[in-house]
Amino acid sequence: MSQQHAQYDLLVIGGTGVDTVVRVDALPVPLADSVHVGPIEEWPGHTGANVALGARALGLRVAFLDCIGDDHTGALVRERLAAGDVEFDAVISPAGTRRAVNLVDRDGRRMSFYDARDPADLRMPRDVYLPRLRRARHVHLSIIGFTRFLYDDIEDLGIPVSTDLHDWDGLADHHREFALRSDLVFLSAEGAGEGTTALMREILREGRARTVVATAGADGSYVLSRDGGPTPHHVPATVPPAPVVDTNGAGDAYVSGFLYGMLGGRGLLECARLGAVAGAHACTAPGSTALITAEGLEPAGRERAGA
Template sequence: MQANVVVIGSLNMDLVARAPRLPREGETLSGESFATVPGGKGANQAVAAARLGARVAMVGCVGDDAYGAQLRTGLEAEGIDCSALAEVADCSSGVALIVVDDNSQNAIVVIPGANGELSASRVEALDAVLQGAQILICQLEIPSLTVAHVLCRGHALGKTVILNPAPASEALPPAWYAWIDYLIPNESEAALLSGLPVDSLESAGAAAAHLRRAGAAKVILTLGERGALFVDDDGARHFPTRAVRAVDTTAAGDTFVGAFAAGLARGFDEAEAIRFGQRAAALSVTRAGAQPSIPHLHELDTPEQP
């Protein structure tokens, strides 16, 4: 299978506890349930793209443990090409500790494990996988030098390069922006990267415009229940989204990114791909878990392919 979407990123096993509320500092709180769920931003986005019609390959690392085997098996069951997924000896797989409250808000601690072993040199050795792709997707749960290599190489190859700057903890290196075709942050990430508040459509537009001036070709700022803002050379366009009753928001952003990429890969224009991503994300938040919440293509009313 020749993948048209290649995801370079993280794989984690999510250890999910549900509780009435998030614990306060120093507090021991009685929870309601526990589940072990495959996750990680890279793997989530790969699953979303695969379920929504793209041919997908995953580039990443897992540990030589039970979680690593489960993560690989789960992706392969989705039809994702895992030939570029390495098993790292004497290393644990990535793990995310997640608490979800009754309002569907979450708090997450991520232990990178084998994700930290996805070096630029490992990816460089897999250059044929990048060359065969139409779209490359990257996030920030792998080493920054690896992200830089992917963005730069993808741009040099003329691929469509998508960066989901999550989880963002500091400003992006200035050189990165010129390599990015679609920068897809949420509100808090856009605020951190731009240094501007993001608390309204107007302020979101200002932050997105700042990120474009930094060099990103196009910005899609996801705004949760307020939809998304798309900013390019023609200005800003707001895409409202339908209201849903949220159960768990854990993988909503990943679902949007993967669905948007799948839409582009299937020939949708940008507006269609954004709406496609919004429908997928809206459905995902009505379900619990990361990958289990991601919808399949037959569950969406898809636009006609041009």
């Protein structure tokens, strides 16, 4: 079957750019005019690209769409996706390719500064995304401004859609439409803190989601579904197979592992275990470059299930 007429297991839309990684001794960084740090590095990635690359490394048929610039950073993105064998189609944005600066401490913890360069009127033409939507089993939308305008077409085609709200506190308006119009919602417990369970219930109650997953770093993750009772199921974190170098992209890797399991017909808790293994593996190399394969994921997932 030609690539032009291929069916995709996963279509990821939005959320790529280049991270500038600055390694510091500790967070927060003390206020000073100058701080000496180690080598400053650039890593193409961001949430959508990381999910696409992770899912492709696991053997899924993946396509990725985004708006990027015709610039040096955009070229880095293209090279990274091509190296990961991800089919990528870009709409050129005059605002350029998104960037972020990530401060990473010695324990791999991070603080990220994302730019907001996309103009409010940025849109992806329907003739770019509709042909791929029609060939996709599942769509994952990053919470980039232009992707919210794809929901009507996704719903009309009856395609399941997921999103990652990251550290949403339940209040910021930008995230709400994504939360309420997606079938599967991921979020980080860091944003809502002790209110995470209440926020998960609210998403199920007010939106169309069947399942909400909250990741909590070393505390593992929590899975709540419409037919699984009122209390989230806890899935322990997986111990990384090597020292933690960088937590950038761990949540995206979790999403990739979870979607891999879901698209393979696994149960929700098994999907969460696979996500935990993929997320832990991602922490063992810089710049979201530690991509686990299905051959590595499956034995570790079975071992975790047995434990």
